[in-house]
Amino acid sequence: MxxxxxxxxxxxxxxxxxxxxxxxxxxxxxxxxxxxxxxxxxxxxxxxxxxxxxxxxxxxxxxxxxxxxxxxxxxxxxxxxxxxxxxxxxxxxxxxxxxxxxxxxxxxxxxxxxxxxxxxxxxxxxxxxxxxxxxxxxxxxxxxxxxxxxxxxxxxxxxxxxxxxxxxxxxxxxxxxxxxxxxLQREIPGFVANRLLNALRREAVELYEAGVADFKDIDLAARTALGHPMGPFELMDLVGIDVVYLIRLAEHEQTGDADALPSRSITEKYEAGEYGRKTGRGWYEYPRP
Structure with a gap:
């Protein structure tokens, strides 16, 4: 070979x-x-x-x-x-x-x-x-x-x-x-980096949906307290909320874990076609591509 x-x-x-x-x-x-x-x-x-x-x-x-x-x-x-x-x-x-x-x-x-x-x-x-x-x-x-x-x-x-x-x-x-x-030694959906990222994203969305803080302030905390280059909501807009949504569906399909399903707010934005930077609107608004 x-x-x-x-x-x-x-x-x-x-x-x-x-x-x-x-x-x-x-x-x-x-x-x-x-x-x-x-x-x-x-x-x-x-x-x-x-x-x-x-x-x-x-x-x-x-x-x-x-x-x-x-x-x-x-x-x-x-x-x-x-x-x-x-x-x-x-x-x-x-x-x-x-x-x-x-x-x-x-x-x-x-x-x-x-x-x-x-x-x-x-x-x-x-x-x-x-x-x-x-x-x-x-x-x-x-x-x-x-x-x-x-x-x-x-x-x-x-x-x-x-x-x-x-x-x-x-x-x-x-x-x-x-x-x-x-x-990696063995395969698992999401691998290493995205599983770490998904944990942060999931917690951020739960805080937002529970009314603990606005998404902009959650992003601000991630940048100023954790030193992240951008917050989890900004990153979702960059990656594409459609991608985030489909990844959650794929993980649920593979694992059967109900907690893997997309959250309410992610689902709403996906169904509204608000995917982030690529569409001009996600969590934030952007110039039309």
């Missing part, structure tokens, strides 16, 4: 997928970003260009490095063509188990035998997609954090059938990106 990762394919050109692809290209990997719609890829290119150009202007990156990364990065709708040459495929598609299982089964048919198939999901564990392939030993979760171009942590989460060599290859890959790998 080849252990050298040279070619990376990322499926899904949303915020996470596009930035993961950019991180890989910046680290020197031949990278392809895939989506089913060309307009999504065009939007991803526009957003990545703006972000990377801003990094150059602020002195965070060198222009030569960014230009070289663009030379290594392909944006395409032809998934199978690039997957057939991939050493590593990172799935960052919609959080829907049925869709993910279909994707992994199809990738298994077109990817070389040595290709590692990983999912960026933090709430759908890889054991739920691994058996859709004929290579469950080369499947795991590889969880980046938003924004992937900035955040250092990447969680590596094997399922019971993941080959230890797969984990070692993922550790080496994450380190080659200039990121910090956090290795």
């Amino acid at each position: 080849s252990t050298q990762i040279r070619t990376v394919v990322v499926l899904g050109s949303g915020t996470m997928g596009s930035q993961i692809a950019a991180v890989a290209a910046l680290a020197g990997y031949t990278t392809a970003l895939v989506d089913i719609k060309q307009e999504q890829l065009d939007r991803a290119r526009e957003q990545l260009t703006a972000r990377l150009d801003r990094d150059v202007e602020k002195g965070r990156r060198q222009r030569a490095d960014v230009d070289a990364a663009w030379e290594r990065l392909t944006l395409t709708t032809d998934r199978d063509a690039v997957a057939a040459e991939a050493d590593l495929v990172i799935e960052a598609a919609v959080e829907d188990l049925t869709i993910k299982r279909t994707i992994f089964a199809e990738l298994d048919e077109v990817c070389p035998e040595h290709t590692l198939l990983v999912t960026n999901s933090s709430n759908i564990v890889s054991s739920r997609v691994a058996d859709a392939t004929g290579r469950p030993d080369r499947v795991c979760n590889l969880h980046f954090f938003n924004p992937a171009l900035v955040m250092q942590c990447v969680e590596i989460v094997p399922h019971e059938g993941t080959d230890p060599q797969t984990v070692e290859r993922m550790v080496a890959f994450v380190e080659s990106l200039g990121k910090t790998p956090v290795r």
Whole structure:
């Protein structure tokens, strides 16, 4: 089995997928970003260009490095063509188990035998997609954090059938990106960082719904007393209240724990389409995107 990762394919050109692809290209990997719609890829290119150009202007990156990364990065709708040459495929598609299982089964048919198939999901564990392939030993979760171009942590989460060599290859890959790998011993929905975050978020929402304090003051306490860069309600708006809602549903579906269900206020905002920054209104109001 080849252990050298040279070619990376990322499926899904949303915020996470596009930035993961950019991180890989910046680290020197031949990278392809895939989506089913060309307009999504065009939007991803526009957003990545703006972000990377801003990094150059602020002195965070060198222009030569960014230009070289663009030379290594392909944006395409032809998934199978690039997957057939991939050493590593990172799935960052919609959080829907049925869709993910279909994707992994199809990738298994077109990817070389040595290709590692990983999912960026933090709430759908890889054991739920691994058996859709004929290579469950080369499947795991590889969880980046938003924004992937900035955040250092990447969680590596094997399922019971993941080959230890797969984990070692993922550790080496994450380190080659200039990121910090956090290795879990076993899978659990939410992994480590998001479970810590969910505990804080759950307590914050309970305090708000109980009338203990306004959400703005809870955010203020998190920033000024705990030293957090932003409060839990501000962070929900950044991540997307729709994402928060769906993560809670996915955890409930996997655990059966009624406490995992979305809270009343989160459900109300989700049903009203108030997702945060992406819609212009969440807990706070923002200029329309």
